[in-house]
Amino acid sequence: MKAIRKMVGPVIWIMLLSFMFWGVQSVAVGLRKETHSAGKVFGKDIPWKDFHDEVKSAEFFLQSNRQQKTPEELETLAWQNIIFELEADTEKITVSDDEVLVEVRKLFGGDVPNPDAYETWTSRLFGEHPRNFEERVRKILKVRKLIALHRPKVVLPAPEKLNPEKPAKEKEAKEAETKKATEQEKVFSDWWNDILKRAKIEKFKNPDGSEN
Numbered sequence: 001m002k003a004i005r006k007m008v009g010p011v012i013w014i015m016l017l018s019f020m021f022w023g024v025q026s027v028a029v030g031l032r033k034e035t036h037s038a039g040k041v042f043g044k045d046i047p048w049k050d051f052h053d054e055v056k057s058a059e060f061f062l063q064s065n066r067q068q069k070t071p072e073e074l075e076t077l078a079w080q081n082i083i084f085e086l087e088a089d090t091e092k093i094t095v096s097d098d099e100v101l102v103e104v105r106k107l108f109g110g111d112v113p114n115p116d117a118y119e120t121w122t123s124r125l126f127g128e129h130p131r132n133f134e135e136r137v138r139k140i141l142k143v144r145k146l147i148a149l150h151r152p153k154v155v156l157p158a159p160e161k162l163n164p165e166k167p168a169k170e171k172e173a174k175e176a177e178t179k180k181a182t183e184q185e186k187v188f189s190d191w192w193n194d195i196l197k198r199a200k201i202e203k204f205k206n207p208d209g210s211e212n
Contacts, residue, residue, distance in 0.1 A: 036048055036204075037204055038050075038051035038203070038204060039051070039079075039201060039202050039203040039204050040200070040201070040202040040204075041079070041082050041083055041086060041199050041200075041201055041202075042083075042086055042198065042199050042200070043200070044086065046082060050082075051078060051082070053136070054078035054079075054081050054082055055074050055075060055078045056126060056136075057078075057081065057136055057139070057140060058074045058077035058078050058081060059074055060125065060126075061140050062074075062077050062081075079201060079203075081139070081140075081143055083195060083196070083199045083201070084142075084143040084146055084147070085139050085142060085143060086199075087146060087195055088142040088143060088145065088146040089142075091146065091149075093142050093145050093146055093149070094142070095138045095141040095142050095145065099141055100134050100137050100138050100141065103137050103140075103141060104133075104134065104137060115130075118130050150187075150188055150191050151184070151185075151188040152184065
């Protein structure tokens with residue numbers, strides 16, 4: 001029995017040290033996965049957590065029930081949003097708390113959401129607190145503002161303002177507006193291509209070795 005008791009102490013310490021080593025290794029691996037970059041945009045590392053958050057936002061805000069996006073399309077939208085967000089920061093585009101609140105209310109039919117129901121909803125959909133969700137909404141609104149700034153809507157002439165007795169004039173006016181819209185689309189396209197060129201997107205492999 002004495003011999004057994006003498007062996008118990010060293011065995012317990014060996015087990016404890018093994019668990020401690022395993023725990024440290026697990027934490028280290030976890031940290032590596034957490035800090036591993038999904039890629040680079042404008043020379044800035046994009047952590048995997050941030051990239052997955054952008055995919056979640058794309059899935060919620062940028063697709064409809066009628067036209068579901070594939071995982072690849074959602075990832076493309078996520079990269080696109082990251083570029084837009086960084087460009088919006090460069091252009092110092094901001095979104096107020098009031099603007100965020102208005103957008104959140106739209107998700108609840110225009111009403112102020114019940115705090116408990118709101119927290120349950122954000123937790124269920126995104127696994128996060130309402131405050132974090134609102135920052136997600138803020139990013140989306142910043143992107144919308146950026147796009148609106150560089151892609152102004154073309155307002156076609158209202159029918160009542162055109163002379164029905166002069167169809168040729170009406171046709172000419174509509175053609176002029178169509179030409180204007182086409183020109184603005186080209187300006188927007190050139191602007192976007194310039195951003196893509198400057199962004200120099202680098203996509204890295206997933207922590208498990210697969211492509212993103």
